[in-house]
Amino acid sequence: MKQRRSLSAFVVAMTFGIPMLATAGPDCFARQGYCILVEINGQPTVKLTGTTKKRLRELDKASDSALVSHDVKETRYELAAPIRGTFAVKANMVKGSDSWFGTTIENVDVMVLPLQRVQINARREQMRDETVRLGGAAAVTEANVLKENRLPPGDYLMSVTLHGPKNWDRQTLLFRVEKE
Numbered sequence: 001m002k003q004r005r006s007l008s009a010f011v012v013a014m015t016f017g018i019p020m021l022a023t024a025g026p027d028c029f030a031r032q033g034y035c036i037l038v039e040i041n042g043q044p045t046v047k048l049t050g051t052t053k054k055r056l057r058e059l060d061k062a063s064d065s066a067l068v069s070h071d072v073k074e075t076r077y078e079l080a081a082p083i084r085g086t087f088a089v090k091a092n093m094v095k096g097s098d099s100w101f102g103t104t105i106e107n108v109d110v111m112v113l114p115l116q117r118v119q120i121n122a123r124r125e126q127m128r129d130e131t132v133r134l135g136g137a138a139a140v141t142e143a144n145v146l147k148e149n150r151l152p153p154g155d156y157l158m159s160v161t162l163h164g165p166k167n168w169d170r171q172t173l174l175f176r177v178e179k180e
Contacts, residue, residue: 028100032076033171035097038160039090045077045173052078052174059115059155071113071157077173085180086149091160093169101164108162112146115155122146151177 028035038045048056060072091108093101114120122144132139154177161170 035169036171074172079175082176082178100167102166111159113157118152
């Protein structure tokens with residue numbers, strides 16, 4: 001079926017003169033994290049298990065936040081074991097995805113979303129976003145930035161976005177923090 005869909009896309013592209021994206025390597029076009037390798041404290045992310053999918057559906061039903069609901073639906077990965085104490089996030093493109101991103105990664109964005117009420121030690125910080133222009137100038141945004149790489153115990157979603165010169169991909173994962 002996948003070959004048939006690809007052939008149809010090719011026929012449409014050729015008929016209307018639409019440029020085709022490179023198809024060699026992994027399927028990055030879906031932007032569902034297939035082209036990103038993420039590790040937290042050396043632990044690689046894995047695809048969601050059936051048990052975790054069920055737990056996420058329950059979290060989604062219990063939440064009254066549209067943001068949480070959207071991010072829960074985008075979650076396709078998890079950490080198999082909880083993390084304790086400080087954490088370090090490492091992300092890179094998978095082998096063969098340079099046709100999607102380009103030859104280098106220009107920027108990595110990490111966003112953490114708690115799935116319960118917790119007190120997070122953060123500060124407000126202003127940042128310039130060169131990709132968004134207002135009146136010719138870069139947009140200025142404000143964000144909460146962790147003061148340290150430590151989170152209170154609980155369940156969290158993390159979105160890791162890699163930006164290359166050609167394109168981007170994002171991986172959203174569920175992880176648990178436990179006391180040290």
